[in-house]
Amino acid sequence: MSAIQLTDIVKSYAHGPQVLHGVSMDIRDGEFAVIVGPSGCGKSTLLRLIAGLEQVSGGDITIGGQRANDMAPQDRDIAMIFQNYALYPHMTVRQNIAFGLELRRVPRAVRTARAEEVAAMLRLTPYLDRKPGALSGGQRQRVAMGRAMARDTTTFLMDEPLSNLDNALRTEMRTEIKELHGKLKATIVYVTHDQTEALSLADRVAVMKDGHLQQFDTPEAIYDRPANRFVAGFLGQPAMNFALARDLPGLRAPGDSIAGLRPEALSLHGTAPGGPALRARVTLSEMTGSGVILHCDTDAGRMTAVTPRHALPPDPGALWLGFDPARVHLFDAATGTRRPAPAAQPHTANLSA
Amino acid sequence: MTRDRMLTLGALAAGLLFLSPVLYSIWMSFQTANAYYTGTLDFTLRNYAVSIGDYGFARYLMNSIIVSGLVTIAGLAMATMAAFAFARWTFRGGNLLFAAVVATLMIPSHITLIPNYLTLARVGLLDTYAGLILPAISNGFAAFFLRQYIRGIPRALDEAAYMDGATPLQVLWRVIVPVARPAILSMGLFIFISEWNNYIWPLVAVSDQDLYTLQIGLARLYKLNPGEGSIDWPLVMAASTLTILPVLLGFLLVERHLVRGITMGAVK
Numbered sequence: 001m002s003a004i005q006l007t008d009i010v011k012s013y014a015h016g017p018q019v020l021h022g023v024s025m026d027i028r029d030g031e032f033a034v035i036v037g038p039s040g041c042g043k044s045t046l047l048r049l050i051a052g053l054e055q056v057s058g059g060d061i062t063i064g065g066q067r068a069n070d071m072a073p074q075d076r077d078i079a080m081i082f083q084n085y086a087l088y089p090h091m092t093v094r095q096n097i098a099f100g101l102e103l104r105r106v107p108r109a110v111r112t113a114r115a116e117e118v119a120a121m122l123r124l125t126p127y128l129d130r131k132p133g134a135l136s137g138g139q140r141q142r143v144a145m146g147r148a149m150a151r152d153t154t155t156f157l158m159d160e161p162l163s164n165l166d167n168a169l170r171t172e173m174r175t176e177i178k179e180l181h182g183k184l185k186a187t188i189v190y191v192t193h194d195q196t197e198a199l200s201l202a203d204r205v206a207v208m209k210d211g212h213l214q215q216f217d218t219p220e221a222i223y224d225r226p227a228n229r230f231v232a233g234f235l236g237q238p239a240m241n242f243a244l245a246r247d248l249p250g251l252r253a254p255g256d257s258i259a260g261l262r263p264e265a266l267s268l269h270g271t272a273p274g275g276p277a278l279r280a281r282v283t284l285s286e287m288t289g290s291g292v293i294l295h296c297d298t299d300a301g302r303m304t305a306v307t308p309r310h311a312l313p314p315d316p317g318a319l320w321l322g323f324d325p326a327r328v329h330l331f332d333a334a335t336g337t338r339r340p341a342p343a344a345q346p347h348t349a350n351l352s353a
Numbered sequence: 354m355t356r357d358r359m360l361t362l363g364a365l366a367a368g369l370l371f372l373s374p375v376l377y378s379i380w381m382s383f384q385t386a387n388a389y390y391t392g393t394l395d396f397t398l399r400n401y402a403v404s405i406g407d408y409g410f411a412r413y414l415m416n417s418i419i420v421s422g423l424v425t426i427a428g429l430a431m432a433t434m435a436a437f438a439f440a441r442w443t444f445r446g447g448n449l450l451f452a453a454v455v456a457t458l459m460i461p462s463h464i465t466l467i468p469n470y471l472t473l474a475r476v477g478l479l480d481t482y483a484g485l486i487l488p489a490i491s492n493g494f495a496a497f498f499l500r501q502y503i504r505g506i507p508r509a510l511d512e513a514a515y516m517d518g519a520t521p522l523q524v525l526w527r528v529i530v531p532v533a534r535p536a537i538l539s540m541g542l543f544i545f546i547s548e549w550n551n552y553i554w555p556l557v558a559v560s561d562q563d564l565y566t567l568q569i570g571l572a573r574l575y576k577l578n579p580g581e582g583s584i585d586w587p588l589v590m591a592a593s594t595l596t597i598l599p600v601l602l603g604f605l606l607v608e609r610h611l612v613r614g615i616t617m618g619a620v621k
Contacts, residue, residue, distance in 0.1 A: 053512050073515040080516040086509035090531040099527075100517035147517070 002064050002155040002187040003029040004050060010058030011045055011211075019045050020211045022059065027189060027204075030154075032181050033216075034190045036198035037208035038234070043191045044083075046208070047157050050189060052076050063155065074103075076155075079148035083160040085140045087132040087147070093119065094128040097146045111150075118146045122176075138169045145177075149184070158190040162197065174200060195235045199223065207231045229258060229336035232329055238263045238293055240329070243300035250276030251325050257339060260329035263293070266305040269320040270313035277322040278303065296321065375597070382591035389587050400591030404574075410595055412563065413570035418599065419482060420555075420566055421548040424489045428544050429537060432492050436499035437525045441511060451500070457493035463553070470557055480561045488558075489548055495540045502536035503529060538607045549600055567596045 004027040012018040020042045027033045035043040048054045050061060052073035061068045068076055079100070087096050094115050101111035119125050122142040132140055141161060148156055158177075162170045178201055181188055192198055198205050199219040206216040207230075215227035226232035232240045245257035253259065269277065280296035280303060292312060294305045298321065305321055313319050330339040381389060388395035404410045438444075439451045469488045470479075478484035506529060514524045530537065552568040559565065565573070574589050 051512075051516060053515065073512070074518040074520070078516065080513070082509045082513060084507065084509055086507065086513035088510065088513070088528060088532075090534075099514075103518040103523060147513075151517070 002153075003027060003031075003062075004155070004187065004189065005062040006046070006050070006059065007062070008059040009046065009049060009056055009061065011042070011049060011054070012057045018057075018211065020049075023208075023211070023213045024059075025206055025213065025216055027187060030185050030187055032178075032188045032190065032201060032203045033206060034192060034198040034202035034204075035206045035208060036192055036195060036234075037214075039193060040210075041208040042211040043193075043208050044159055047080075047159050047189060047191045051078055051080050051157050077153050078155045078157055079151045079153050080157040081144045081148050081159065081161045083163055085132075085144040085161075085164075087140055087143055089132055092129050092131055093124060093135070093143050093146075096132065096143055097150045100147065100151045114150050115146075118150045121149070122146050137165055138173065141165060141169075141173060142176075145180070149180070154184070154186045156184075156186050156188045158188065160192050161190075163192070163194070170197075177201060195237065199235065205235075207234060209234075225338070226260075226329065227338055229260065229331040232260045232331070236262060238304045238306065241266070241301075241303045242331075243298075243303070244333075245328075245330060247300035248276065248323075248328065249278070251328060253330050254339070256333040258331045258333050258336075260331060261303070261323055262327070263304045263306045265323055265327040266303065267322040268294070268305060268307050268311065268313055269322055270315060272320050273322040275322055276325060277320045280305075280319055280321045282317055282319065378590040379594050381587050382594045384587045386585045386587050400585075400588045401595070403588060404592040404595060408570065408574060408592070409562070409565075410567070410570055410592055413565050413567045414595065414599070416482075416564060417549055417567040417596075420485045421545050423482075423486050424548045425541050425545045427486070427490045428492045428495060429541050431490055432495035432499050432540065433530065433533075433537060434525065435496040436503050437529055439496070439500045440503035441508070454493045454496050457491075458497065466553065466557060469554075473558060480559055480564060482564065484558045485555055485564065485566070488554065489551070492544060495544060498540055499533065499536055502533050506532050542603060542607050545603060546600055567592075571596055 004025075006023055006025045006027075009020050009023040010018065011020040023042075023046060025033070035046060037043045045054065049056050050063070052068065052071055052075075056069055063071075063076055063078070088099065091099065094112070097115040097118055098111040101114060106114075116125070116128065119128055122145060124139065124142055124146060127135060127139060127143075132143065135143065141164075144161065161177075162173050165173060174197060177188075177190075181201075190197075190201060199222075202219055204216060205219050205222050207214040207222065209230050215222055215231050217225075217227075222231060223235055226235070229242070233242065241261045241263065243259050243261070245251055245253035245259040246255055248259050248261075251259065267273070272279075278298040278300055280298045282294050282296050283302075284295040286293040286295075287309070288306075291306055291308050294307065296303045296305060296319075303321060326341065328341075330341065331337065332339055382400055383396050383398070385395045385397050385399070387393075435454070439447065439454075465488070473479050473484045473488070478487065510528050510532065511524050514528045519527065550568065551566070552572070555564075555566045555569050556572075559569070571589070571592050574592055575584065
């Protein structure tokens with residue numbers, strides 16, 4: 001059992017600010033949990049608290065049913081992958097991978113076999129006798145993973161392990177990590193600021209801001225039913241459009257509501273469509289390969305829409321952005337919390353820019 | 354002549370200028386006293402045989418190696434542990450304690466001479482190896498230097514080792530020490546050379562000839578040959594050459610690390 005329970009975790013530093021404000025999470029055995037949030041939101045601190053590298057100021061950490069607050073890192077039986085890999089520069093790849101086993105007095109023959117087995121799994125066999133300085137970024141990252149995997153543990157903590165890799169390698173490694181999770185059936189807590197990583201890897205995503213947990217749910221739930229305006233704006237590329245609900249035609253919502261519309265929820269029309277729509281003037285378009293991101297000015301404010309290239313209207317300079325009121329998210333203007341889905345009102349007129 | 358060539362020649366000339374007294378003394382050590390005083394050439398190895406055999410330089414050499422070697426090993430061990438603690442642990446009074454360590458750098462060593470002598474006399478350690486070694490083991494400069502180096506080592510390495518199951522001592526020994534090897538070796542050489550050249554403390558702490566270090570033995574050569582003109586300079590130079598030889602060898606062995614240690618932090 002390697003479930004992790006965090007109950008009202010508080011972390012503050014002497015003469016410093018409070019970094020975590022009562023974070024509670026229940027990470028299930030074998031679950032891939034991703035903690036995501038902007039820089040300084042406390043996600044790495046939370047991971048370090050689980051690892052035991054820092055002490056909690058309040059609350060409880062339970063690992064595998066055991067209270068772990070006062071356990072030293074080496075007693076928590078957790079493997080960790082660091083953002084900068086933290087490979088031992090004076091050791092070969094083989095020694096790096098086997099170091100944890102050596103410290104646990106595993107016989108040499110066993111640990112060598114284990115290191116070679118892990119290296120084969122990670123396609124590192126040709127590099128076993130090299131030192132980290134002679135490896136590429138991707139290879140180093142795999143060694144860091146190998147070091148964690150060689151340990152006979154079922155709990156892994158990963159602190160932005162892909163952030164130092166280029167885009168292509170990051171995509172490749174992301175797939176490998178996901179496959180690895182499937183193979184190892186391990187509990188993984190993964191910290192990232194990259195929403196694509198979060199959504200593609202996680203069984204559940206925890207979104208954090210300013211030391212507060214905003215939402216902890218499946219990627220689908222987080223994306224489709226964000227708990228508040230911050231979560232809605234943080235996840236999604238391009239980001240969700242926000243406007244005053246009263247500025248959107250065909251929407252029945254309390255007057256102080258903020259409406260959120262995903263860019264992909266906006267449909268592009270050369271002429272006024274039948275349903276609710278905003279007249280828009282395109283100010284900038286970005287080609288992303290298969291699609292185009294259009295930045296538009298509307299009466300409800302700036303809006304971003306995405307469309308496949310072949311679906312661009314003949315005159316992309318001026319167009320209509322149609323939307324389905326059922327796909328509009330509503331948030332309280334003051335608190336930012338989610339409100340029930342809006343009701344559509346009988347369509348009367350479209351607003352023109 | 355190109356600018357580079359001129360610089361090379363200039364550097365060569367400066368090097369020779371600094372080296373010339375050493376080269377001259379080595380040259381002189383292979384001559385007989387008679388040849389030296391008459392300005393003739395008469396090469397011999399006798400000066401080395403005499404200084405080692407008749408004047409007990411083999412014994413002094415062994416004493417110097419024992420004392421400098423043990424001071425270096427023990428001093429490095431103490432300084433490395435202190436540096437690790439100062440660099441990595443936060444504890445009450447830590448900064449004050451570190452300031453006290455740095456403050457020891459500002460105390461001239463001669464001020465501690467008499468208190469050290471009285472302390473060792475009281476515990477009966479005068480005229481012993483321990484008396485020569487113990488006062489030199491605590492080295493504030495080494496602790497300060499190594500602490501600065503260790504602070505430059507990413508803390509993530511320690512943390513990775515803790516996660517791998519290491520204890521703090523294992524982190525120090527298996528991770529920090531190997532990574533800090535250039536700095537530790539450089540500091541080791543500095544400690545070794547300064548202890549090797551130490552003259553005052555062995556002179557004060559030891560009166561038993563069997564415990565003389567090379568520097569004391571070298572001074573004894575002058576005492577045994579008093580009066581200008583009657584000093585056997587080739588013999589003195591042979592003894593001096595014997596004195597610098599081990600240090601020179603040590604330097605050549607760790608030169609690569611020494612340069613890395615000195616230039617650390619200068620470039621990434």
